[in-house]
Amino acid sequence: MGSIVLNSNEKIILHIGIDDTDSNEGMCTTYLTHIIIEQLKEHNIYPDDLPRLIRLNPFARYKTRGNGALSFRVTLNSRSQVELVENIVLENVEKYSMFEGVNTNPGVIFYEGEITDEMREYAVNAIYSIYTIGYAENFAKKIGARVHKFKKGRGIIGAIASISIDLSDETFECLAYRTPENIGTKRKLNQDSIYDMNEKTYPETFDNIDIEGNYTAIEPHTPCPVLYGIRGNTPEIVEQAHKMVESYEEIEGYCIFRTNQHTDMHIQEGVNISDMNINSCYKIQCKVTKNPHDIEGGHVFFEVSDDTGILECAAFEPTKTFRNIIRKLRVGDELILYGGLNENKTFNIEKFKLISLAPQYNILNPVCSCGKRMKSAGKNKGYKCPKCGNKTSSEDKIKELIPRDISEGFYEVPTEARRHLSKPIVRMK
Numbered sequence: 001m002g003s004i005v006l007n008s009n010e011k012i013i014l015h016i017g018i019d020d021t022d023s024n025e026g027m028c029t030t031y032l033t034h035i036i037i038e039q040l041k042e043h044n045i046y047p048d049d050l051p052r053l054i055r056l057n058p059f060a061r062y063k064t065r066g067n068g069a070l071s072f073r074v075t076l077n078s079r080s081q082v083e084l085v086e087n088i089v090l091e092n093v094e095k096y097s098m099f100e101g102v103n104t105n106p107g108v109i110f111y112e113g114e115i116t117d118e119m120r121e122y123a124v125n126a127i128y129s130i131y132t133i134g135y136a137e138n139f140a141k142k143i144g145a146r147v148h149k150f151k152k153g154r155g156i157i158g159a160i161a162s163i164s165i166d167l168s169d170e171t172f173e174c175l176a177y178r179t180p181e182n183i184g185t186k187r188k189l190n191q192d193s194i195y196d197m198n199e200k201t202y203p204e205t206f207d208n209i210d211i212e213g214n215y216t217a218i219e220p221h222t223p224c225p226v227l228y229g230i231r232g233n234t235p236e237i238v239e240q241a242h243k244m245v246e247s248y249e250e251i252e253g254y255c256i257f258r259t260n261q262h263t264d265m266h267i268q269e270g271v272n273i274s275d276m277n278i279n280s281c282y283k284i285q286c287k288v289t290k291n292p293h294d295i296e297g298g299h300v301f302f303e304v305s306d307d308t309g310i311l312e313c314a315a316f317e318p319t320k321t322f323r324n325i326i327r328k329l330r331v332g333d334e335l336i337l338y339g340g341l342n343e344n345k346t347f348n349i350e351k352f353k354l355i356s357l358a359p360q361y362n363i364l365n366p367v368c369s370c371g372k373r374m375k376s377a378g379k380n381k382g383y384k385c386p387k388c389g390n391k392t393s394s395e396d397k398i399k400e401l402i403p404r405d406i407s408e409g410f411y412e413v414p415t416e417a418r419r420h421l422s423k424p425i426v427r428m429k
């Protein structure tokens, strides 16, 4: 069939969304997107913009790692080009998806035209709440998108969100990929070059090094095709930084993604404790009502409240030295907490701002003029000095201010424990 060529003002804008193609055993939907884009270039079809890597609700139950969904947009001249693009996308999803993974349920969405307000709203709620596959499928039908489900097709939930989301704040990630024969082996990078890159580009790039653990954080620890990923504020800086990293193994290629990583897009503001829902993330102003205490497993728990309710909070074991900061909080301290409410209704803290420290006192017996601490002389009999025998008739104790080993300001979990969506303090303006 000959291709129908549209006139120049009848171009077709095609959005492509892909999700849930990988498993813990391998692959990465970013890599699949990169392969597809490279193949499209062979047909002289180029994305209108950088592909997007969109992180969705961190509490989504079936996520592999960071609940990322991928998308890109192309502008096409003919229906046959649309067919070509869709075929290339679907062939590659079929070829590369980890179908044997129990929780790998790929989904692909093709949508033509402009993104609407209801699509933007769907996307924000895919970060704030939990959707079912059925809800996503009905939504896709309603907006006239073409849906392709593989196995259960859960990926359509994220695929729709990825094409639809509006990025008011954004960051960029440059992902470098390994050649097939190296996938699964130890990554071979010149570690010094990563420290050097960090020195030259931080804070425009970030999360390169886990300062606390003194190791490089750009390499994943899974058998996926990613050699490393560099995150930063502009496409230019992440590309420059990528070129500074020395690899001892061949790099198959690299791709820069526009992302909502490190923007705090998951954090809902203006919500009281009593209105919080499980599996959602919030910023709340509160006061400490129970001092921190350690529980089995190395987790640190404490309690806060606002005018509407009480909330149990936790710094879990993987947050490492962040727990030492949490241990210093005391009843009455005023905080702004950022984090998420898990299914046990525990608020998992990502970062916090200590607004004010409540003075803490030791309540003690008075000191005698001889310098010795006095002892009680018996009920309603005041105090007596055990050294010189001096007596006081007053029952009053004295308050001694306890120096605090923490000051007002922002505190966050270390790089390795940070959620992809969490805005690092270095990006807080």
Ligand code: ATP
Pocket (backbone or CB within 6 Å): 019, 020, 021, 022, 023, 028, 029, 030, 056, 057, 060, 061, 062, 063, 064, 065, 066, 067, 068, 069, 104, 105, 125, 126, 127, 129, 130, 131, 132, 153, 154, 155, 156, 157, 158, 159
């Ligand atoms: P990686 O980070 O390696 O790309 P992942 O953590 O993104 O992996 P996926 O394999 O994409 O994990 O699986 C996440 C699944 O959760 C997808 O099927 C996606 O559609 C779905 N999902 C995303 N957001 C939601 C949500 N708000 N509610 C329910 N399911 C969701």
